[in-house]
Amino acid sequence: MDLLEVLHLDELSHGLANLSMFPYFDMAHYIVSVMALREQPGALEVSRVSPLACWFSSMLFCFGGAVLSGIMLAEPPVAPLSNGTSVLLASIIWYLVFYCPMDLVYCCAALLPLRLVLSGMKEVTRTWKVLGGVTQAHGKYKDSLLVMIAIGWAKGAGGGLISNFEQLVRGIWKPETNELLKMSYPTKITLIGAVVFALQQTHYLPVQKHHLMLIYTIFTVVNKSRMMLTGSSASPFAAFESAIYKTLFTGSSPYAALTDEVTKACIDNGTSKMTTSPTTTKESSENGVSGKHTPVSPNKGRSGSLKAKEESENTETTSCKKTD
Amino acid sequence: MDLLEVLHLDELSHGLANLSMFPYFDMAHYIVSVMALREQPGALEVSRVSPLACWFSSMLFCFGGAVLSGIMLAEPPVAPLSNGTSVLLASIIWYLVFYCPMDLVYCCAALLPLRLVLSGMKEVTRTWKVLGGVTQAHGKYKDSLLVMIAIGWAKGAGGGLISNFEQLVRGIWKPETNELLKMSYPTKITLIGAVVFALQQTHYLPVQKHHLMLIYTIFTVVNKSRMMLTGSSASPFAAFESAIYKTLFTGSSPYAALTDEVTKACIDNGTSKMTTSPTTTKESSENGVSGKHTPVSPNKGRSGSLKAKEESENTETTSCKKTD
Amino acid sequence: MDLLEVLHLDELSHGLANLSMFPYFDMAHYIVSVMALREQPGALEVSRVSPLACWFSSMLFCFGGAVLSGIMLAEPPVAPLSNGTSVLLASIIWYLVFYCPMDLVYCCAALLPLRLVLSGMKEVTRTWKVLGGVTQAHGKYKDSLLVMIAIGWAKGAGGGLISNFEQLVRGIWKPETNELLKMSYPTKITLIGAVVFALQQTHYLPVQKHHLMLIYTIFTVVNKSRMMLTGSSASPFAAFESAIYKTLFTGSSPYAALTDEVTKACIDNGTSKMTTSPTTTKESSENGVSGKHTPVSPNKGRSGSLKAKEESENTETTSCKKTD
Numbered sequence A, B, C: 001m002d003l004l005e006v007l008h009l010d011e012l013s014h015g016l017a018n019l020s021m022f023p024y025f026d027m028a029h030y031i032v033s034v035m036a037l038r039e040q041p042g043a044l045e046v047s048r049v050s051p052l053a054c055w056f057s058s059m060l061f062c063f064g065g066a067v068l069s070g071i072m073l074a075e076p077p078v079a080p081l082s083n084g085t086s087v088l089l090a091s092i093i094w095y096l097v098f099y100c101p102m103d104l105v106y107c108c109a110a111l112l113p114l115r116l117v118l119s120g121m122k123e124v125t126r127t128w129k130v131l132g133g134v135t136q137a138h139g140k141y142k143d144s145l146l147v148m149i150a151i152g153w154a155k156g157a158g159g160g161l162i163s164n165f166e167q168l169v170r171g172i173w174k175p176e177t178n179e180l181l182k183m184s185y186p187t188k189i190t191l192i193g194a195v196v197f198a199l200q201q202t203h204y205l206p207v208q209k210h211h212l213m214l215i216y217t218i219f220t221v222v223n224k225s226r227m228m229l230t231g232s233s234a235s236p237f238a239a240f241e242s243a244i245y246k247t248l249f250t251g252s253s254p255y256a257a258l259t260d261e262v263t264k265a266c267i268d269n270g271t272s273k274m275t276t277s278p279t280t281t282k283e284s285s286e287n288g289v290s291g292k293h294t295p296v297s298p299n300k301g302r303s304g305s306l307k308a309k310e311e312s313e314n315t316e317t318t319s320c321k322k323t324d
Helices: A002-019 A025-039 A043-049 A051-072 A084-099 A101-110 A112-140 A145-161 A163-169 A184-199 A209-230 A236-248 A260-274 A299-313 A316-323 B002-017 B024-039 B042-050 B051-072 B084-099 B100-108 B112-140 B145-161 B165-167 B185-201 B209-230 B238-248 B260-274 B299-313 B316-324 C002-017 C025-039 C041-050 C051-072 C084-099 C101-110 C112-138 C145-161 C163-169 C184-203 C209-230 C238-248 C260-274 C300-315 C318-323
Strands: none
Touching: A002 A209, A025 A043, A025 A084, A025 A101, A025 A112, A025 B145, A043 A051, A043 A084, A051 A084, A051 A112, A051 A145, A051 A163, A084 A101, A101 A112, A101 C112, A112 B100, A145 A163, A145 C084, A163 B042, A184 A209, A184 C209, A236 B042, A260 B024, A316 B042, A316 B145, A316 C145, B002 B209, B024 B042, B024 B051, B024 B100, B024 B112, B024 C209, B042 B084, B051 B084, B051 B145, B084 B100, B084 C145, B100 B112, B112 B145, B112 B209, B145 B165, B145 B185, B145 B238, B145 B316, B165 C163, B165 C184, B185 C184, B238 C209, C002 C051, C025 C041, C025 C084, C025 C101, C025 C112, C041 C051, C041 C084, C051 C163, C084 C101, C101 C112, C112 C145, C112 C184, C112 C300, C145 C184, C184 C260
């Protein structure tokens, strides 16, 4: 029985590995991406004010990964534009989602059953993109695990990683948040994929490529479907992340007392205010302190100086003051 | 008679095609560009606070097209710096326009007759830059019309397209507007040039290159002169743009009721406020909705939900509320 | 005696030229850089909220020069990531500086004697980076002095030059200032180094390379130590800069009456407000004025129009009004 199962899975994984993304899976990716753009605040207004800006944004949503990985590898960022068929397909989908009479296309695609199928197909393209990025990086930097992870991640989640600049195209600028400060689920799952595929490529992970593709694809599709059906955005890695964080990244500083939410509140409210704080005189560039430096003294003394620093910088963030 | 005219025009177009931009036309381009920079709010103060930042801005105004097209084609963006003679010429002009005793150079060049001639000569360089970009892209991506248009556009209007980042050099940041959201006349005319030259290069437009160069140059020079003499900034394409917009980009959504000005006002006032809106929770990255999605229901129902969305996001934009 | 001194210095300069930066000098550079990041406002909070964003920022501090010079020369910006040993070393140092139990590493390294030694060693790496950049540029653009200076400067002070974008990673955005508008000491000293090494490379400066390396290194180390010991941030070039500025960049405009501090205050307070000024209608893009232009009339008349412009733009900057 096991052997049969294995044989079936093996056939399935080979079949998946040889599957072509074009045109159906790519189409699903474009539809889901453009719908995600449309649901962003202000996107509909931009589509009426400037169809060109709206189209450019949509292309960044659809091809952001290829653009970002191209920039990172010093390859022309316009290369995705040269694939005329894909760009035409994405443009037609963009037009139908934003400007279809009676909003027919968007309304149909937004119905849960169809959206579920399209999102599942989009998750399949994620595997291809991550693997493509890892392979491309492996070709240029044979032994560099970090480069492979970076390019695989960029290719699979590029659109999210460049979201600040995609929003800038639409006239929106939100510097207080980005995908590194607050990683969304798709970006996380892509990073994990990039890590496992890079480990497999460099033979640290003793799994065959097509098996790994199958496992990863099933995992992403199942998770995505679960999240859409339950309406939950709880990450399946929350417990693992929490454990890693508590073990490695809290040390014995007074910040260990700050909960995740409180610190996030400090960032959400305080970070932007820090830019106008008069106490930013010790700001220094990469190449060393300009002569002034304030060594932070251990535990209790540090609590004191950090509290003073926080009070002057985050006067409206009462939760920080209470906790520290 | 017709044949003679044609012969003369043919000679003229050949003459134009063989004309060298260096040094007089390039000089005119540098003078007009640096004067345009000088007339920007705050530019004079920057020239006194930091001549280096002012010089860097001027170089972006003068060579922005070459820098942007270089970035897009993964060619070194410092390449324009290697043309020592051009950079030296542009730097001398920068110095004279900003720091000449008695402000002699600026005042003379600002006199209408001279400014008219210089602007006309600058328009001639536009043809060269657009054509240069289209040809350069054609060399790398033989059949890609989109890439040729993109590179031709970037090379001809690069300075305008990167204006957000050029302003950043001077300490100014205006994310609520950019050349895609609100295209200025020079950027529009360059885009049109890029399209026609790309169509000609790929033989979709059955016109000879030097004839097209002559027609385009005459068109841009005449329009520019007209606009400067009448003081009008009315685009010659306004009617055509309006027709295209009404046909393709209004659909049957309630937004069809919004006039262009009202929607623009929404963007001008509302977009920046959207960054602080508490209702931006459904913001999602490129790779799919995080689990929440709000399908927009057809016509009337949509008016309701969109109105509610607008009211929560644009509380100060009364014009939007009244219209919707 | 002189010959002996020269011989000793010659041996010393050869010794310095053949010194390897890895691992001790590189380590010192990483430690000082990460400590500088840690002392930035808000960096500790970011390290608790998002270790990944903190790590990425640290890598930009440590390898920012290589990244920026790579971008400028169209070489892959991920190339520094491929040097696994350096990245691992920098990452370990990042972890120890931010998360060491009892904050041991930071507190020890912050003690003045040790910090002095580490900063001195970091200054030695500056020489290598500037020279490396100049040589790399010389390989691609044999005769271009400007390109060599630009790449040498980028490689030596890249982290400071890209500080706006490094801060963006941490959720901070301060567009009103950058290293071109207000150059910090490290960026200045690196620019000077890039100029002298480029002049030496192109044989305009008749000094041998290893002698120049020794002189420059001694100069930077001594200055840095002096500034750290005296707690003074006064630039050694202040008098020279002032002379150059008064000679070349004041002309006979009414701005000559504005002191440096007043103009800086205008920038500090006024520039950000200019973005909302209603009088910014004459803003134009690179490619020429859109039809409106306001020629500035000479001296007295100009004082009047500039005063009016200032009053409307900088209503809160009373110092500007009083001076003009």
